Amino acid sequence: MLKIEGLTAEVEGKQILKGVDLEVPAGEIHAIMGPNGSGKSTLSYVLSGREGYEITGGSVSFNGVDLLAMEPEERAAAGLFLAFQYPVELPGVGNALFLRTALNAVRKARGESELDAMQFLKLARERLKALHISEDMLKRGVNVGFSGGEKKRNEVLQMALLQPKLAILDETDSGLDIDALKIVADGVNALRAPGFSALVITHYQRLLDYIVPDRVHVLMQGRIVQSGGPELAKQLEAEGYASVQAAA
Amino acid sequence: MPAVTETIDTVQSVTEGAYKWGFETDIEMEFAPKGLNEDIVRFISRKKNEPAWLLDWRLKAFAMWQKIEEPRWPAVSYPPIDYQDAYYYAAPKQTVKPRSLDEVDPELLKTYAKLGIPLKEQAILAGVEGAGETPSEGGRMPVAVDAVFDSVSVATTFKARLEKEGIIFCSISEAVQNHPELVRQYLGTVVPQGDNFYAALNSAVFTDGSFVYIPKGVRCPMELSTYFRINAKSTGQFERTLIIADEGSTVSYLEGCTAPMRDENQLHAAVVELVALDDATIKYSTVQNWYPGDAEGRGGIYNFVTKRAQCRGRRSKVSWTQVETGSAITWKYPSCVLLGDDSVGEFYSVAITNNRQQADTGTKMIHVGKRTTSTIVSKGISAGRGQNTYRGLVRVAPTAGSARNFTQCDSLLIGDQCGAHTVPYIENRCMTAKVEHEATTSRIAEDQLFYCRQRGLSEEDAVGLIVNGFCREVLKELPMEFAVEAQKLLQISLEGSVG
Ligand SMILES: Nc1ncnc2c1ncn2[C@@H]1O[C@H](COP(=O)(O)OP(=O)(O)OP(=O)(O)O)[C@@H](O)[C@H]1O
Numbered sequence: 001m002l003k004i005e006g007l008t009a010e011v012e013g014k015q016i017l018k019g020v021d022l023e024v025p026a027g028e029i030h031a032i033m034g035p036n037g038s039g040k041s042t043l044s045y046v047l048s049g050r051e052g053y054e055i056t057g058g059s060v061s062f063n064g065v066d067l068l069a070m071e072p073e074e075r076a077a078a079g080l081f082l083a084f085q086y087p088v089e090l091p092g093v094g095n096a097l098f099l100r101t102a103l104n105a106v107r108k109a110r111g112e113s114e115l116d117a118m119q120f121l122k123l124a125r126e127r128l129k130a131l132h133i134s135e136d137m138l139k140r141g142v143n144v145g146f147s148g149g150e151k152k153r154n155e156v157l158q159m160a161l162l163q164p165k166l167a168i169l170d171e172t173d174s175g176l177d178i179d180a181l182k183i184v185a186d187g188v189n190a191l192r193a194p195g196f197s198a199l200v201i202t203h204y205q206r207l208l209d210y211i212v213p214d215r216v217h218v219l220m221q222g223r224i225v226q227s228g229g230p231e232l233a234k235q236l237e238a239e240g241y242a243s244v245q246a247a248a
Numbered sequence: 249m250p251a252v253t254e255t256i257d258t259v260q261s262v263t264e265g266a267y268k269w270g271f272e273t274d275i276e277m278e279f280a281p282k283g284l285n286e287d288i289v290r291f292i293s294r295k296k297n298e299p300a301w302l303l304d305w306r307l308k309a310f311a312m313w314q315k316i317e318e319p320r321w322p323a324v325s326y327p328p329i330d331y332q333d334a335y336y337y338a339a340p341k342q343t344v345k346p347r348s349l350d351e352v353d354p355e356l357l358k359t360y361a362k363l364g365i366p367l368k369e370q371a372i373l374a375g376v377e378g379a380g381e382t383p384s385e386g387g388r389m390p391v392a393v394d395a396v397f398d399s400v401s402v403a404t405t406f407k408a409r410l411e412k413e414g415i416i417f418c419s420i421s422e423a424v425q426n427h428p429e430l431v432r433q434y435l436g437t438v439v440p441q442g443d444n445f446y447a448a449l450n451s452a453v454f455t456d457g458s459f460v461y462i463p464k465g466v467r468c469p470m471e472l473s474t475y476f477r478i479n480a481k482s483t484g485q486f487e488r489t490l491i492i493a494d495e496g497s498t499v500s501y502l503e504g505c506t507a508p509m510r511d512e513n514q515l516h517a518a519v520v521e522l523v524a525l526d527d528a529t530i531k532y533s534t535v536q537n538w539y540p541g542d543a544e545g546r547g548g549i550y551n552f553v554t555k556r557a558q559c560r561g562r563r564s565k566v567s568w569t570q571v572e573t574g575s576a577i578t579w580k581y582p583s584c585v586l587l588g589d590d591s592v593g594e595f596y597s598v599a600i601t602n603n604r605q606q607a608d609t610g611t612k613m614i615h616v617g618k619r620t621t622s623t624i625v626s627k628g629i630s631a632g633r634g635q636n637t638y639r640g641l642v643r644v645a646p647t648a649g650s651a652r653n654f655t656q657c658d659s660l661l662i663g664d665q666c667g668a669h670t671v672p673y674i675e676n677r678c679m680t681a682k683v684e685h686e687a688t689t690s691r692i693a694e695d696q697l698f699y700c701r702q703r704g705l706s707e708e709d710a711v712g713l714i715v716n717g718f719c720r721e722v723l724k725e726l727p728m729e730f731a732v733e734a735q736k737l738l739q740i741s742l743e744g745s746v747g
């Protein structure tokens with residue numbers, strides 16, 4: 001599904017990723033943990049094609065194609081979804097319109113028929129209900145005036161609608177109450193399938209009680225320095241990153 | 249197919265971003281000789297079979313025009329216009345009324361089709377006998393249309409239906425013939441002949457335009473709409489619109505405009521006068537899409553327009569909504585003179601300048617009556633090397649006790665070679681009045697674009713979505729079906745502005 005080899009990247013002339021190697025097979029969910037500033041969000045932006053992140057080496061293949069050669073919207077159409085650490089506000093743009101435009105853009109690129117307003121509303125309501133999110137969320141401007149938790153919920157809703165093949169969740173659990181945490185976990189678990197993979201970036205083992213990862217990786221100073229099973233997350237929670245540092 | 253979808257489809261069908269109304273129609277035209285002098289004024293008046301008072305009125309305007317200096321204060325620049333090097337009268341030649349669409353000049357029909365006017369209305373516009381007396385199918389709200397082709401109004405639809413309500417909707421030339429007392433009573437009472445350079449020019453040589461009269465207590469049952477089209481080469485278009493809403497009446501009027509692509513500049517100097525009497529409401533919406541010139545700034549329409557409303561009656565209300573996407577240069581300040589106590593003026597504007605377009609637009613709200621209120625919402629979008637100026641005046645006379653104004657001016661910049669300017673003038677001479685002004689300038693942020701693109705939107709769709717969000721407060725004021733069209737237009741006008 002996703003294969004990252006020797007990936008190096010810089011931001012404003014500063015090297016942040018210093019040779020990331022990571023493979024996520026189809027159907028697996030991997031967690032990435034690591035101290036603040038270690039490059040986790042940078043990795044998610046590089047994978048999704050954000051401007052200003054210059055790739056200086058390495059390669060990324062996504063289901064056999066060269067991901068780095070694609071425009072951000074092409075990556076989205078190919079099934080890559082990023083739940084932002086800081087979701088962006090779009091004043092005046094209705095959330096329902098935004099979600100429908102996004103969904104139709106992706107459907108169109110995949111050769112599927114576009115949904116009209118009624119069809120979309122029906123689908124959106126189903127997803128909202130499954131995730132226990134209030135319908136009011138559709139009526140408001142995209143993320144405008146949303147609380148931190150509402151923004152994260154909105155990301156999960158978008159993921160549920162867009163049905164990605166690879167979801168990257170960048171600290172989607174941060175700042176969430178326990179109910180919201182379950183919504184995020186439900187959102188990911190509902191997508192679990194042989195053709196779905198996820199990279200879950202988190203600081204807290206707590207989320208991983210609900211989304212049980214196949215592998216846990218530690219990203220430090222721009223490199224994956226340790227990988228293991230779910231127990232690695234528990235160890236980090238107990239001992240912090242010092243132990244990893246010593247080992248690395 | 250209902251007109252709405254048909255129109256939208258027409259807009260959607262062109263995605264290249266080039267000006268799609270840039271075609272030229274090859275039909276037989278009748279011209280007056282080039283140039284401007286008293287004889288041309290007389291020629292136009294004679295052609296239109298006008299009464300002596302109107303000829304005198306025109307000649308007086310012409311005399312005034314010769315004495316007025318062309319304004320140079322707007323923040324726009326253009327080479328001097330040679331007013332002698334233009335035609336002031338151009339009309340499609342067609343003498344006998346056609347009996348069916350087959351007899352109509354096919355070129356004219358093609359033009360309507362390209363403009364996105366539904367077939368049924370095309371027949372009516374082309375003057376086919378008997379067409380247009382029944383509402384179109386599909387159960388949609390009918391829209392009565394008056395089409396002005398170069399100088400001459402070619403046809404008006406739904407006339408009989410409107411007449412039943414006592415509503416007069418016709419070309420101003422027809423009104424001069426059939427309702428001379430109304431025209432004479434109101435013409436030039438809102439925008440006098442000598443008001444400004446372009447208004448004087450228009451008063452001397454106006455060749456057509458629309459006329460609307462809504463009688464007492466009547467709610468106009470449908471949208472009234474005019475399509476303006478400049479086709480002939482080297483012609484100016486000087487249309488004159490006069491709308492009178494009598495006591496307690498209500499009307500919503502929409503104006504749409506296009507012109508062919510040419511590398512020379514063409515002048516459009518219209519005058520629009522609105523009169524609202526006691527408890528009357530006029531809603532005037534414009535979707536202006538004249539040819540803006542090419543990316544280098546060659547060609548395009550000079551849109552120098554005087555639009556003014558008088559809220560003469562108590563509790564009268566005038567609302568201007570404009571979406572200005574076209575023209576090389578726009579110079580336009582739809583205004584409200586709030587004379588009647590408790591009268592209300594509103595101005596909602598979206599103005600886009602891309603490439604080398606320049607726009608100096610805004611409004612004037614003149615508060616005279618007591619407790620008069622006005623609202624101004626202006627959204628300026630600049631892209632490419634476009635220059636966008638909001639210029640507004642709020643004047644409160646000492647008589648306007650407890651008057652209120654609220655102004656909101658927002659500018660959005662796309663790229664770093666464009667400009668946005670806000671020039672608000674406030675003259676408040678009333679102690680109990682309250683005038684508020686808010687202004688913001690913003691850019692489309694990189695993170696907003698990336699967020700949209702990550703969700704699968706192309707960069708252009710993302711810009712379109714964000715711009716439409718920025719303009720939402722104004723777009724929601726437009727009649728439903730035109731709002732959709734306006735959204736598409738905004739996006740088309742901004743194509744090529746990013747990346
Ligand atoms: N636009 C930028 N300009 C300069 N430095 C940047 C920029 N973006 C990221 N960085 C730097 O890159 C490093 C990695 O940042 P990144 O956001 O990827 O960390 P992170 O692992 O996601 O941290 P956190 O856990 O706090 O979210 C940090 O030192 C950060 O300051």
Ligand SMILES: [Mg+2]
Binds near residue numbers: 040041042170
């Ligand atoms: Mg981060």
